[in-house]
Amino acid sequence: EAQVTQNPRYLITVTGKKLTVTCSQNMNHEYMSWYRQDPGLGLRQIYYSMNVEVTDKGDVPEGYKVSRKEKRNFPLILESPSPNQTSLYFCASSPSRQGSDEQYFGPGTRLTVT
Amino acid sequence: AQKVTQAQTEISVVEKEDVTLDCVYETRDTTYYLFWYKQPPSGELVFLIRRNSFDEQNEISGRYSWNFQKSTSSFNFTITASQVVDSAVYFCALSGNYGQNFVFGPGTRLSVLP
Numbered sequence: 001e002a003q004v005t006q007n008p009r010y011l012i013t014v015t016g017k018k019l020t021v022t023c024s025q026n027m028n029h030e031y032m033s034w035y036r037q038d039p040g041l042g043l044r045q046i047y048y049s050m051n052v053e054v055t056d057k058g059d060v061p062e063g064y065k066v067s068r069k070e071k072r073n074f075p076l077i078l079e080s081p082s083p084n085q086t087s088l089y090f091c092a093s094s095p096s097r098q099g100s101d102e103q104y105f106g107p108g109t110r111l112t113v114t
Numbered sequence: 115a116q117k118v119t120q121a122q123t124e125i126s127v128v129e130k131e132d133v134t135l136d137c138v139y140e141t142r143d144t145t146y147y148l149f150w151y152k153q154p155p156s157g158e159l160v161f162l163i164r165r166n167s168f169d170e171q172n173e174i175s176g177r178y179s180w181n182f183q184k185s186t187s188s189f190n191f192t193i194t195a196s197q198v199v200d201s202a203v204y205f206c207a208l209s210g211n212y213g214q215n216f217v218f219g220p221g222t223r224l225s226v227l228p
Contacts, residue, residue, distance in 0.1 A: 033216070040123070042205055042218040059217075090159065099147050099209035100166060103216065105159040 002027045004106035006091050012112045013081055021076045021109050023091030031094045031101070032074040033058065034066065036087040037108075043090065049074055050097045081113040116141045118208050118219035126225045127196050135191040135222045137206030143167075148182065148189045149207040153221070159205075165189065196226045 004025045013019055025032065033048035035058075045058030049068040063085055065077040074093075078085060089109045094101035117140040127133045139148065150162040163173060165182050173180045177194045193200055206219040 035218075040220055042118075042120075042220040043207075044218070045216060048216075088157075097212050099145075099211045099216070100164065102149070102161050102164060104161075108157050 002104075004091055004093055004104050006089075006106040006109050008109060009107060010110050012114065014114055015082055016080050019078050019081060019111075021078075021089060021091075021111070023074045023076065023106060024072050025074075025091075025093040025104070026072065027093060027095070027104065028071065029093035029095050029104070030071070031097050032068065033092050033103070034064070034074070034076050035090045035092065036060065036085075037090060038087050046076070046089075078111075081111075083113050085111065086113050087111060116143075116146075116208050116210065116215055116217045118206050118217050120204075120206055120219035120222050122222045123220070124223045124225070126227060128227050129198060130195050132192060132194050133196050133224065133226075135193075135204050135206075135224065137189045137191065137219060139187050139189065139206070139208045141208060141210070143210045145211045147209045149209070150180065150189075150191050151205045151207060151218075153203040153205065155202070162191075193224075196224075198226050198228055200224060201226045 007022045030051050034046040035043040037043045044060045046064050047066040049055045091106040092103040094103045119138045146167045148165045152160045179192045181190045203221045203223045205221045209216045
């Protein structure tokens with residue numbers, strides 16, 4: 001089944017404790033991105049990647065890191081999480097970098113930082 | 115900069131009523147794409163429709179219809195004869211020609227009451 005998977009689905013952590021949220025897609029998509037969803041703000045793009053080893057900042061990159069060493073994986077790293085990073089996170093992929101491509105979303109990861 | 119506005123934060127209707135969700139966008143691009151996504155209570159994001167900037171033809175899919183008007187920079191979504199299962203948060207989104215700039219609106223929460 002074609003899908004985007006994220007792990008973990010739920011995570012509660014403490015301020016400053018490094019964490020990684022994994023994202024994997026099995027559709028051989030070139031383009032992947034991370035979003036955070038907050039009430040009243042919709043989804044905001046954190047980082048995106050147009051291909052392996054090519055990543056760039058989205059609208060809200062502060063406090064996050066990403067890497068794209070393999071085409072299928074695009075982990076999101078929070079090196080020192082803070083409470084304002086408590087949010088619902090979505091990973092997405094699309095076949096190419098073309099703006100016309102529909103994005104396929106993972107199920108979401110709900111992160112709470114205390 | 116690109117921007118999407120969904121002025122209706124929450125809408126409640128009674129089943130079988132028609133409802134229109136508004137979406138207004140801003141962009142300087144001549145080629146762009148507009149999307150609608152649905153987020154049911156289960157949390158996943160479901161793609162509904164994509165429209166490119168050169169195609170102003172309205173679209174109907176069952177009870178759903180979309181009205182794209184470049185003159186008013188709007189891409190409104192109408193549900194005819196609403197059903198309880200339509201209850202969800204609906205997001206309008208905008209993309210330039212290259213997917214790095216995928217911008218979501220804040221969403222409209224639709225509640226359809228039995």
